[in-house]
Amino acid sequence: MKKLVAVTACPTGIAHTYMAAENLSIAAKELGVEIKVETQGSVGIENELSEEDIKSADAVIIAAATKVDKSRFHGKPILEVPVEQAIKDAKSLIEKALKMEKPADYVERVEEIHKKRSAARTGAYKHLMTGVSYMIPFVVAGGILIAISFAFGINAFKNEGTLPAALMQIGGGSAFALMVPVLSGFIAYSIADRPGLVPGMVGGMLAVSTGAGFLGGIISGFLAGYTVDFLKRSIKLPKTLEGIMPVLVLPVLSCLIVGLLMIYVIGTPIKSIMTALTNWLTGMSKANAVLLGLILGLMMAFDMGGPVNKAAYTFATGLLASGIYTPMAAVMAAGMTPPLGLALATLIAKDRFTDDEIEAGKAAWVLGISFITEGAIPFAAADPLKVIPSIMVGSAVTGALSMLFGATLRVPHGGIFVLPIPNAVGNLPMYVISIIAGTVVTAFMVLLLKKKAS
Amino acid sequence: MKISDILSKDRINLNLKSSDKESVIKELISLLAKTGSIADKEEFFEAVWEREKTYSTGIGMGIAIPHGKSKAVKDAAIAFGKSERGIDFDSLDGKPAHLFFLIAVPEESHDLHLKLISTLSRKLMHEEVRKALYEADTEEKVLEALSFD
Known part of the structure; x- marks a missing residue:
């Protein structure tokens, strides 16, 4: 059975609070929905919702003419209406509340x-x-x-x-x-x-x-x-x-x-072909190395975990079998900077982002350091023409720098968590600098292109 | 605690004379004043009217429950009135109100009284209670319709 929790409240707390509560219970019964209604009226809080109640509820209805604290309902779909709505038409409120989607968490x-x-x-x-x-x-x-x-x-x-x-x-x-x-x-x-x-x-x-x-x-x-x-x-x-x-x-x-x-x-x-590729990659000039890093970087950021990104990734991973470790380093670094750069941007210019995005920025740090390029997608989806070019530039910089410094990586995944493992990364200091540089460039590009949020 | 503790027969008027919102509230207030629950009619009316301004207490289904909390009220009390032809009360459903509950609550109120009023409010949401109230032609029947277990 579907379960709802509700809170009703009104200015004097004398009548509407209780009528609304009763009406919600009647309507819920008719619809075969379980409901618990907390009343915040003149008698104080009655039928108080426990943490358990809220946890097991599919949605929350707040029918109130006064301010009701919503913090305890975090992560639940909340339908907020004036108290008289629950008296007038409780049934459609319940139906509407049950249809609401959970506000998706950024990581989810x-x-x-x-x-x-x-x-x-x-x-x-x-x-x-x-x-x-x-x-x-x-x-x-x-x-x-x-x-x-x-x-x-x-x-x-x-x-x-x-x-x-x-x-x-x-x-x-x-x-x-x-x-x-x-x-x-x-x-x-x-x-x-x-x-x-x-x-x-x-x-x-x-x-x-x-x-x-x-x-x-x-x-x-x-x-x-x-x-x-x-x-x-x-x-x-x-x-x-x-x-x-x-x-x-x-x-x-x-x-x-x-x-x-x-x-x-x-x-x-x-x-x-493999021998030619291997020879070219090992004997590559600095200029070519930088160019390869640049291209791999662009590919990693272009579709953030999509086929282009995976092509670059597969290429670099496959080369590990041939003992070539520089493209892997470039690819992982370039895959980390999109979420990291966006996270940095939300931190330094809050006025360019919505509250949700600023909140998401915090999680983006974690996704970034874990080499989950997809972490940039929610930002890119909201504003693709500004965000995608920005992260591509940042990743290209990182990829190119990583190749320029000859940083190597023997492990195809793991983000910063593989960095402390001795010898997993070659030229660690410059590798870290490459990642930081790309992060800063990404953030800078985003701020340059993105206008203030209205 | 019984409903008759706050709603007695002499606070029921089955044939209201008023034809508009303001006068029907005043008509009901005078019922409470007569039975000694209200010290200052004007002051209490102001409280009810103030409340009415936030949004109408005409909850639809032909029911209105004007109410006020004021120090002009001595004891928690309810007056009930009925109007056959109906009175425009700016109700939620736009229809005229026929059944009126005027609820008076003092600044410092007994929790039991407030509970009683909240129980009454809940009762009104049940169709069978409303039906019984519409059909009630004597004061006894009104009290019976609202009687609590």
Whole structure:
């Protein structure tokens, strides 16, 4: 049963308070709604609402001609009307109150956008993102353990039998080694369900061993998924033999096809692309590095967690498998500055923002330091033409600076929480400066473009 | 505590003469003055009129409950009146009022009296109570309609 709480009050507190309360109770009964009405009248507060009552209520009705303290109803939909409304037509008040939406909390709103976006992904993009999301925990675990190994000295892992060597074996030799197979496996899984996993992971292993890297892994994943899909539809076995389909026919045939294609057809050309890319990235001039950081930064801020942002992110994460850590640093930094810059802007120029936005600004700090770029979306949605260019400029600055300083990052996520881990970040001081610079530039741009809120 | 403690037979007028808002309030006040609950009729009228200005106590459904809190009131009291033809009371539903409850409350009031009035106010929201009041042709029946358990 739906539950409401209500407060009634009137100037003298003699009659209307009670009539309104009674009328709400009668109407609620007729509508089959549970209600508790607190009266603030001449006799004082009666039938006082407890914290429990309020917590369990779907909505709040305040029917009062005097001021009623609303602070205890924080987070509930509140319908506020003059007391006589509840006497005149309590029924429609109740109906209206129950239809009201909860005032969405800023963090909840960001979460909802996040979920909606994941659900809206379709086709190849969805499959790629499924693969990436399964891969990331492997990279996080591997990256951090490798970083800890380095904390014992950059070459400490070379002494066999020592802890640094063990950490490197866990992080680098195992977790990181699984990165591309898992990416490839779960792309295929997303396309063809369980039977996709086997050729996907095997194809991913081959991408690593042939030197095709994460690009090869992405291709092997799609190849495996669609191969299994094709096999499932084209092989028709007699009913009695259907049982051997998932355990024998599909795994063997799909691995054979994907494996042979990876080795003889795809592996070599992708390897040369990867090698060229790796060589270019490692031997890149400062100017090119800055340019790459700038582009990655623009991409990260452009759609705040959307496909463009994810493209930059996937690119940088994939490169970790090839031991290239600078784009990852640029990408994470550039993904942090949009919420951080907006939070800073709400702090220094309150007159440009609504009260809700100023409140949201506080939460944006937390989302920003956690590398949740989506934290900028509520601001961008309210004023896209001013906010999106501002955060793109800020992120471009951060991305470019991070690349210029050669900052590296071995972990694909975590925001500032990975910064204290020794060796997770290379050139930490300048990396922090890059983030701060982008934050300040973002805030400055917002203030420059955004007019005072009316 | 019974309703008759504040609303007695001699405070009921089943055939109000007035035809406008101001005079019907005064007519009801004189009922309370006669029974000794009001010390200063003019002063109490001011209190009721002041209250009426914030928004009309014509709550619709043919009912009006003008009320006032004033030191001109000696004891909490209610007067009830009925007008067959109805009186324009700026009611919420725009229709004339037929049933009138004038509620008088002293500055320093007994909580029990206020509770009684709040219970009465709640009663008026019930259709069967209103119906009984409309049909009541004697003072006894009015009190019966409002009687509390």
